[in-house]
Amino acid sequence: xxxxxxxxxxxxxxxxxxxxxxxxxxxxxxxxxxxxxxxxxxxxxxxxxxxxxxxxxxxxxxxxxxxxxxxxxxxxxxxxxxxxxxxxxxxxxxxxxxxxxxxxxxxxxxxxxxxxxxxxxxxxxxxxxxxxxxx
Amino acid sequence: xxxxxxxxxxxxxxxxxxxxxxxxxxxxxxxxxxxxxxxxxxxxxxxxxxxxxxxxxxxxxxxxxxxxxxxxxxxxxxxxxxxxxxxxxxxxxxxxxxxxxxxxxxxxxxxxxxxxxxxxxxxxxxxxxxxxxxx
Numbered sequence: 001x002x003x004x005x006x007x008x009x010x011x012x013x014x015x016x017x018x019x020x021x022x023x024x025x026x027x028x029x030x031x032x033x034x035x036x037x038x039x040x041x042x043x044x045x046x047x048x049x050x051x052x053x054x055x056x057x058x059x060x061x062x063x064x065x066x067x068x069x070x071x072x073x074x075x076x077x078x079x080x081x082x083x084x085x086x087x088x089x090x091x092x093x094x095x096x097x098x099x100x101x102x103x104x105x106x107x108x109x110x111x112x113x114x115x116x117x118x119x120x121x122x123x124x125x126x127x128x129x130x131x132x133x134x135x
Numbered sequence: 136x137x138x139x140x141x142x143x144x145x146x147x148x149x150x151x152x153x154x155x156x157x158x159x160x161x162x163x164x165x166x167x168x169x170x171x172x173x174x175x176x177x178x179x180x181x182x183x184x185x186x187x188x189x190x191x192x193x194x195x196x197x198x199x200x201x202x203x204x205x206x207x208x209x210x211x212x213x214x215x216x217x218x219x220x221x222x223x224x225x226x227x228x229x230x231x232x233x234x235x236x237x238x239x240x241x242x243x244x245x246x247x248x249x250x251x252x253x254x255x256x257x258x259x260x261x262x263x264x265x266x267x268x269x270x
Contacts, residue, residue, distance in 0.1 A: 004177035007232030007239040008160050008225055016153040025143050042139035082235050089227040090143055096224065097142030100217050104142040 014060050015086070019045055019053050021093075024079070024086050027063065028125065031132045033076050034068075057083070078133050087122055149195050150221070154180055154188050156228075159214070159221050162198065163260065166267045168211050169203075192218070213268050222257055 003009050015021050022043055026032040039050055054077060057063045062083035068074035091114050098106040113121040138144050150156050157178055161167040174185055189212060192198045197218035203209040226249050233241040248256040 003179075005238065005240040006157075006160075006177060007229045007236070007241040009157060009178055010232045010236050010239045011228040012153050012156060016151075016156070018147050018151040021147060021151070022141075022144060025141075042141060043144055044138075085231055085234060089224060089231065092224040092227050093146040094142045096220055097145045099220060101142070101145050103140065104145045105140040106142040 011089070014062065015057075017053075019043075019049055020057060021086070021090065023050070023053050023057060024062065024083060025090055027077060027079050028084065028087055028090065028129055031128075033078065033132065034074060035077075038077070062086070079129060084126055084129060087125055091118070091122065146224070149197065150192075152188075154178075154184055155192060156221070156225065158185070158188050158192060159197065159218060160225055162212060162214050163219065163222055163225065163264055166263075168213065168267065169209055170212075173212070197221070214264060219261055219264060222260055226253070226257065 002013055015024065022041065022045070023038060026038050026041060032038050035050070035054070038054070039045065039047065045053075054063070054065070058065050058077075061080055063077050063079050065075050065077055068076050094106050095111065095114055097104040098111045110121070137148055150159065157176065157180070158173060161173050161176060167173050170185070170189070173189070174180065174182065180188075189198070189200070193200050193212075196215055198212050198214050200210050200212055203211050229241045230246065230249055232239040233246045245256070
């Protein structure tokens with residue numbers, strides 16, 4: 001449901017909860033594509049919560065769901081361009097934690113590149129997503 | 136509650152809901168400082184939700200609450216450095232919506248500066264916050 005025309009509120013209408021951006025993170029940064037892989041995270045998402053968030057992210061056009069060509073019972077989740085373009089938001093979250101909660105495990109090399117070479121880092125991460133997706 | 140050492144999860148532990156970043160937005164970008172001002176938003180936050188989010192944002196060190204020197208019944212909410220440093224995340228949300236949901240009302244001049252002159256824009260916005268706070 002759209003609460004206002006505010007561009008920040010709009011993003012939160014899509015991913016303003018504790019889980020959706022973690023699903024995006026796992027697909028974008030950890031190369032996960034299947035439900036089983038997405039279920040296996042350090043944050044221990046519940047099966048029904050993951051099912052619900054994947055359905056919503058598909059409905060709002062942030063990811064697509066297709067059948068695995070090798071196993072018709074298995075779904076493959078891939079980010080759309082809309083979903084991939086959430087990467088800069090994730091990068092800023094990593095930088096915030098690196099600065100304010102240094103006990104989090106932000107990879108130092110990623111933090112360094114985000115600070116000094118931001119656009120190239122984002123291009124590299126998007127290319128890695130494409131490589132996993134065979135694009 | 137901390138769910139993992141992931142720096143992205145950490146940010147969502149602080150502001151991963153539909154309302155917290157809108158409170159940060161109103162203080163950071165719209166110069167609001169009082170409960171009455173924060174209650175008056177296009178998204179129509181409920182009084183009890185706003186009360187809860189302000190309390191949590193204070194507890195997690197993103198904002199401070201002080202009594203108004205002119206009216207002891209009135210609280211003034213100000214961002215801490217931790218809270219101000221969420222600005223780049225808000226900027227990326229604005230850019231995402233400007234690209235993918237152009238019917239949102241992202242100010243074109245702010246979008247242009249975020250794309251071409253990002254660091255100076257963030258410095259200007261932080262200076263504006265300081266000016267409202269009399270720092």
